Amino acid sequence: MSLEPVTYSEQRSKAYKVYSPLCSKYLKLIQKFDLSCSLLDTLWMHDELDSKVRIKKLIKSGRHMRNVSNQIINISKRAMAVAKSQGKEAEVAATMSEITPTNDDVNETKEVA
Numbered sequence: 001m002s003l004e005p006v007t008y009s010e011q012r013s014k015a016y017k018v019y020s021p022l023c024s025k026y027l028k029l030i031q032k033f034d035l036s037c038s039l040l041d042t043l044w045m046h047d048e049l050d051s052k053v054r055i056k057k058l059i060k061s062g063r064h065m066r067n068v069s070n071q072i073i074n075i076s077k078r079a080m081a082v083a084k085s086q087g088k089e090a091e092v093a094a095t096m097s098e099i100t101p102t103n104d105d106v107n108e109t110k111e112v113a
Contacts (some may be wrong), residue, residue, distance in 0.1 A: 006041045
């Protein structure tokens with residue numbers, strides 16, 4: 001069976017700076033999530049997947065991604081709290097100001113579609 005991949009009429013992408021291996025892994029996970037959704041849509045569009053099954057799988061995948069996102073946010077918050085408790089507030093503030101996105105942030109970015 002050969003199915004033509006789905007193309008979306010309103011594709012969106014955004015560039016991100018990668019500051020850590022965890023960030024890079026997370027962006028790769030988002031790309032895999034996007035691919036998974038695209039594959040589900042391809043199967044659905046070619047009538048190989050029932051609408052109810054597609055919706056259930058998309059909802060389950062979306063919940064999983066939200067859970068992973070929340071875990072990463074919590075890890076980041078704990079890491080900052082530990083750094084502050086060790087008297088490294090200035091370093092945390094400097095790092096936070098460094099990673100605040102600006103319009104000049106074109107170099108060293110990863111594009112996620």
